[in-house]
Each structure stands twice: as structure tokens, then as C-alpha cells.
Amino acid sequence: MERVYGGIEAGGTKFICMVAEGPDHVINEARIPTVHPDQTIQQVIQFFEPHVQRGELAAVGVASFGPLDLNPASPTYGYVTTTPKPNWNQVNLRGCIQRALNLPIAFDTDVNAAAFGEHYWILENRSLDPFAYMTVGTGIGVGVLANGRPVHGMMHSEIGHAPVPHNWEKDPFPGICPYHNDCLEGLASGGAIHKRWGQAGETLPVSHPGWDLEAEYIALALTNLIYVFSPQKIVLGGGVPQHSGFLPAVRSKVQLLLNGYVHSPMVLEKIDDYIVPPALGNRSGVLGAIAMAIDLVKV
Amino acid sequence: MERVYGGIEAGGTKFICMVAEGPDHVINEARIPTVHPDQTIQQVIQFFEPHVQRGELAAVGVASFGPLDLNPASPTYGYVTTTPKPNWNQVNLRGCIQRALNLPIAFDTDVNAAAFGEHYWILENRSLDPFAYMTVGTGIGVGVLANGRPVHGMMHSEIGHAPVPHNWEKDPFPGICPYHNDCLEGLASGGAIHKRWGQAGETLPVSHPGWDLEAEYIALALTNLIYVFSPQKIVLGGGVPQHSGFLPAVRSKVQLLLNGYVHSPMVLEKIDDYIVPPALGNRSGVLGAIAMAIDLVKV
Numbered sequence: 001m002e003r004v005y006g007g008i009e010a011g012g013t014k015f016i017c018m019v020a021e022g023p024d025h026v027i028n029e030a031r032i033p034t035v036h037p038d039q040t041i042q043q044v045i046q047f048f049e050p051h052v053q054r055g056e057l058a059a060v061g062v063a064s065f066g067p068l069d070l071n072p073a074s075p076t077y078g079y080v081t082t083t084p085k086p087n088w089n090q091v092n093l094r095g096c097i098q099r100a101l102n103l104p105i106a107f108d109t110d111v112n113a114a115a116f117g118e119h120y121w122i123l124e125n126r127s128l129d130p131f132a133y134m135t136v137g138t139g140i141g142v143g144v145l146a147n148g149r150p151v152h153g154m155m156h157s158e159i160g161h162a163p164v165p166h167n168w169e170k171d172p173f174p175g176i177c178p179y180h181n182d183c184l185e186g187l188a189s190g191g192a193i194h195k196r197w198g199q200a201g202e203t204l205p206v207s208h209p210g211w212d213l214e215a216e217y218i219a220l221a222l223t224n225l226i227y228v229f230s231p232q233k234i235v236l237g238g239g240v241p242q243h244s245g246f247l248p249a250v251r252s253k254v255q256l257l258l259n260g261y262v263h264s265p266m267v268l269e270k271i272d273d274y275i276v277p278p279a280l281g282n283r284s285g286v287l288g289a290i291a292m293a294i295d296l297v298k299v
Numbered sequence: 300m301e302r303v304y305g306g307i308e309a310g311g312t313k314f315i316c317m318v319a320e321g322p323d324h325v326i327n328e329a330r331i332p333t334v335h336p337d338q339t340i341q342q343v344i345q346f347f348e349p350h351v352q353r354g355e356l357a358a359v360g361v362a363s364f365g366p367l368d369l370n371p372a373s374p375t376y377g378y379v380t381t382t383p384k385p386n387w388n389q390v391n392l393r394g395c396i397q398r399a400l401n402l403p404i405a406f407d408t409d410v411n412a413a414a415f416g417e418h419y420w421i422l423e424n425r426s427l428d429p430f431a432y433m434t435v436g437t438g439i440g441v442g443v444l445a446n447g448r449p450v451h452g453m454m455h456s457e458i459g460h461a462p463v464p465h466n467w468e469k470d471p472f473p474g475i476c477p478y479h480n481d482c483l484e485g486l487a488s489g490g491a492i493h494k495r496w497g498q499a500g501e502t503l504p505v506s507h508p509g510w511d512l513e514a515e516y517i518a519l520a521l522t523n524l525i526y527v528f529s530p531q532k533i534v535l536g537g538g539v540p541q542h543s544g545f546l547p548a549v550r551s552k553v554q555l556l557l558n559g560y561v562h563s564p565m566v567l568e569k570i571d572d573y574i575v576p577p578a579l580g581n582r583s584g585v586l587g588a589i590a591m592a593i594d595l596v597k598v
Binding site (some may be wrong): 040081082130144146149152153156157158159162165166195224228261262263264 | 366370380420428429441443445446450452454455456457459460461463465478479522523524525526527528531532556558559560561565573
């Protein structure tokens with residue numbers, strides 16, 4: 001009877017909820033605005049309740065914005081921890097959902113889930129190890145898999161806050177990160193684009209020099225990821241990389257930055273298959289959450 | 300009868316060869332200068348031959364300077380590939396040793412081996428995941444373990460070539476990397492210290508401002524490693540960190556750079572146990588090679 005799975009992609013502006021067997025068998029889906037946690041979580045629970053009552057849900061995966069406590073031994077396991085988002089600091093997201101639905105709950109970052117989803121559902125990715133998913137949008141994050149499993153360590157990857165070369169002459173913008181000013185997210189997130197140019201990326205003309213600068217920062221971040229982690233593929237998701245011409249510009253800049261040092265056909269010849277858009281489109285996160293739920297209860 | 304293991308740490312100036320059961324049971328050890336590969340590899344083989352003839356060697360681990368081809372499916376698996384070191388480009392290091400000794404040969408980078416050694420032989424490290432070893436000396440490298448296994452991807456970690464913030468006003472030195480000028484290794488390797496200050500780090504006085512600059516670059520690299528990979532411990536080996544006061548300076552700078560964003564007692568309160576010198580001293584690499592050999596043939 002229990003044969004379908006729940007997925008939740010908890011984002012800063014909306015929660016995407018899904019009941020599905022997989023990408024081609026979606027049974028129910030909803031978007032719930034992210035407001036006060038009491039209200040949003042209540043609506044999420046209401047979405048799943050009919051499926052729980054019918055006894056058809058086997059497990060639920062939760063893919064959340066962070067930072068998160070992912071340590072099952074910690075008293076605050078499953079919490080959203082130090083987010084600057086009003087009212088969401090130290091919210092027991094996993095616990096609230098688990099208590100209400102009384103089902104096994106898988107829990108991870110939105111980007112680890114997206115990496116897991118792209119790896120789990122896309123056949124050609126299954127054998128790739130390690131594997132990375134990077135998002136560039138409101139925030140910048142990366143999910144990394146080793147042996148097909150999301151990497152959890154002291155906390156989880158927070159590449160958005162990594163130090164990045166900042167050429168002040170070329171880019172006098174001081175950055176917007178409240179912790180580090182000109183870290184990657186401080187210089188290259190959607191918010192940084194908006195603040196630097198006085199308009200959102202969505203309205204920035206195709207020929208605006210801001211796009212070249214943005215591609216430069218993202219290429220630096222990918223080059224860094226390649227040198228530290230050496231993934232066999234990098235999926236580049238989020239809103240910013242959907243801009244026309246952005247992905248080809250980033251790929252060229254990565255090749256220029258590597259400058260031939262990494263002697264692999266993956267970056268030398270087949271970079272179009274190495275740095276790729278999400279095969280699951282904008283559903284990598286929620287379908288990753290579904291995959292996490294399946295993985296949690298598989299026998 | 301086969302109950303001891305061989306280890307080789309292949310470095311740019313010397314090959315350390317060892318026959319052992321573990322750190323406390325070393326049976327034989329030798330240092331062979333790194334000259335032409337024909338000559339060096341011949342001497343390495345001669346070191347192991349008596350042990351092979353007695354039938355006591357079960358396997359040999361090779362921990363080598365890189366870059367290396369670590370892909371067992373590749374025609375150049377086991378080669379040192381694009382090293383600038385004269386005569387060592389495209390040398391079939393693993394194959395030559397395997398053919399001469401006719402034993403199972405484990406093969407990895409010197410830093411992956413050192414990470415594996417510190418993780419395998421030091422009981423308190425065994426449960427830490429992920430785990431990282433960084434060396435700062437002639438070169439800068441990092442070995443990373445996930446689930447206790449070295450991470451191999453498109454190639455292997457090459458953190459020495461990662462882009463690093465370069466404050467030209469504070470440090471007008473252009474860097475020495477033949478590929479990238481002012482990458483991490485270009486600015487902070489032993490060679491960079493020598494070129495920038497006109498003397499080797501070993502002779503640089505304790506109070507010389509070069510040490511503060513060096514600590515700054517290494518702290519930036521560790522901060523980057525923390526944000527990308529979130530290791531549960533970082534072992535900092537190599538010659539440079541042995542300088543008096545260097546490790547404490549690096550730890551303070553890492554805390555300043557993180558600026559409270561990573562809410563873990565590991566970095567907030569116990570950073571002395573988080574960024575640590577190698578427990579195996581300067582034998583992490585060769586004892587890691589021994590551990591790799593044991594791991595290769597374990598039943």
C-alpha cells in the first residue's frame with residue numbers, strides 16, 4: 001500500500017511540495033509561500049495529510065535552505081540554524097513535519113538534495129563520482145556527493161561563503177555578505193547583482209558588462225571546486241545561469257583559468273558535457289527530496 | 300607467510316621506502332634520492348627485492364607526488380603525468396614497480412596517502428568523515444577522504460592551484476606558478492617564500508613579516524577547504540607549518556575569516572583539535588602507503 005513518496009523543497013520564498021513515484025509519475029504538487037514558519041509548516045502538513053490518511057506515503061524527503069544541523073546525534077538535528085531569514089532561526093523543521101505526519105523523514109540541504117536528484121534520476125550520472133550541483137540565484141550553494149552520498153562533515157558545504165579573488169580596480173563593489181562582505185555570495189549572488197547595478201539580474205540587458213563580471217566570479221568558484229574536489233560533473237542550476245549566453249561564457253572562463261593544468265578531456269574537450277544545466281530543470285531539489293525519501297526506506 | 304607490507308613515499312627530492320606491519324613495527328627503511336626515474340626506481344626495487352624473495356611481502360603502497368593518473372580504466376593508470384619535474388613526465392611509476400616485484404600495488408597521491416595514514420593509524424581519527432590532510436612545503440597539496448576513502452574524481456584534489464584572494468597592495472609579489480602565476484602555490488609554496496624574500500623559509504627570522512603573510516594565505520586556503528568540503532578535522536603537514544608560532548597564527552586567522560558563520564564548537568572553541576599537526580610526524584605519507592597496501596589485500 002505504501003508506494004508513493006513525499007518531497008519538500010523548502011526555499012526562502014516558497015516551499016514546493018510533491019507526492020510522486022518519480023519524475024514521470026507526479027501525483028500531487030503545490031507551492032506554498034514562505035511566511036512565518038508556523039503558518040508555512042501548517043500548510044505543508046495539510047498538503048500531505050490526505051496522502052497519509054490514505055496510507056499511501058512511505059516516507060518524506062525534506063530539502064531545505066540552510067544552514068542546517070545535519071548531525072543525527074545533535075539535540076538540534078533537523079533544525080534550520082543561523083539563517084538571517086526573520087523567524088526561521090533555530091526552527092525545528094524536520095521535527096515539526098515528522099511529528100505531524102508520523103513518517104520516516106529524510107533531511108538535507110536543498111543543494112545536496114538537488115545533487116542527489118540529478119545523480120539518482122539521470123541514468124548517465126549514476127556512475128559519476130564525485131558529483132556536484134551548484135546553484136546561483138538569491139544565494140550561492142553547492143551540494144557534493146562522494147560515492148553517491150551527500151557529504152556531511154563539520155556542517156555541510158557552504159561554498160557561497162568561500163573567499164574569492166576580488167579585483168577592486170575592476171570591481172569596486174564592496175560586497176553584501178553580512179558576515180564576510182566580499183565572499184562569493186557577497187559579490188555574485190542575485191542580491192549582489194541587484195545592489196551593484198541598481199536593478200535585478202532579470203532586467204539587466206544581455207550586453208550589460210555585469211554579465212561578464214558575474215561569469216568571471218562563477219568561473220572562479222567552479223575552478224576552485226574543480227581543484228578542491230575534482231567532481232566528474234558539475235550541474236549549474238539556479239536563476240542566474242539561465243541568462244542567455246551565460247553558461248558558454250562560464251565554460252570558456254573556466255578553461256582560461258585552468259590554463260591546461262587539468263589534463264582531462266572532460267574540461268579540455270567536452271566541457272559542454274562537464275558543466276551542464278540541470279537535467280531535471282527547476283525540479284532538481286524537490287525530485288531530489290523524493291529520491292532521498294526512496295533511499296531512506298529502501299530495503 | 301605474507302604478513303608485512305611495503306610503503307613508498309615518492310617525493311620530489313627523495314623516495315622513502317619502508318617495510319612494516321605498522322607505525323610501531325617498522326622492519327626496514329631507506330631514503331633514496333630522486334634523480335632520473337630509471338635509476339631511482341631501480342634502487343627502490345632493489346630495496347624491496349630481499350623481502351619479496353623471502354616471500355614475506357603481501358602488497359606495496361605507492362604514495363607519489365603528482366599529478367597522477369588514478370583511473371584504473373585509463374591506459375596511463377599509475378603514471379606520473381604532467382609534472383614539470385625533468386624526466387618524470389609520463390613515467391609509469393606503478394607499472395615499473397608492479398612488474399619488478401609482481402605484487403599487488405596500491406597507488407595514490409602523497410597527500411591522499413598521508414590523509415589515509417593519519418585516518419587509519421590514529422584511533423581518534425577513524426570515525427571522522429570527511430577528513431583532510433594539507434601539506435605546505437615545496438608544493439601545497441591536499442588529500443581528502445569521504446567515508447574513509449580517498450576522493451578520486453576527474454583527477455584528484457589539486458588545491459595548490461586554486462585561485463586565492465591576492466591583495467596586490469599588501470603583497471605585490473606576482474607569484475611563481477608557471478600555469479597560473481598567483482594561485483595558492485604560486486603565492487605561498489616554499490618556492491614562493493624563497494623567491495619573494497630572497498631566502499628560504501628555513502632562514503627567515505621568526506619576526507619577519509613574511510610569516511604573517513604566509514599564515515594569511517594558508518588560513519585563506521583552509522577557510523576555503525572548510526566552506527567547500529566541511530572536513531571534521533584538518534591535519535596540516537609539511538615543512539612550513541613547523542615554523543614556531545605558525546599553527547596558532549593560522550588558527551586565529553581562520554577564525555577571523557570565518558567570522559562566526561560556521562557555528563560549530565570544532566572551530567569556535569576547539570580549533571586546536573581541529574587544525575592539527577600530523578600525529579605521525581613526517582611519516583604520514585609512507586605509513587599511509589603501508590595502510591593502503593594493507594587495505595588493498597585485506598579480506
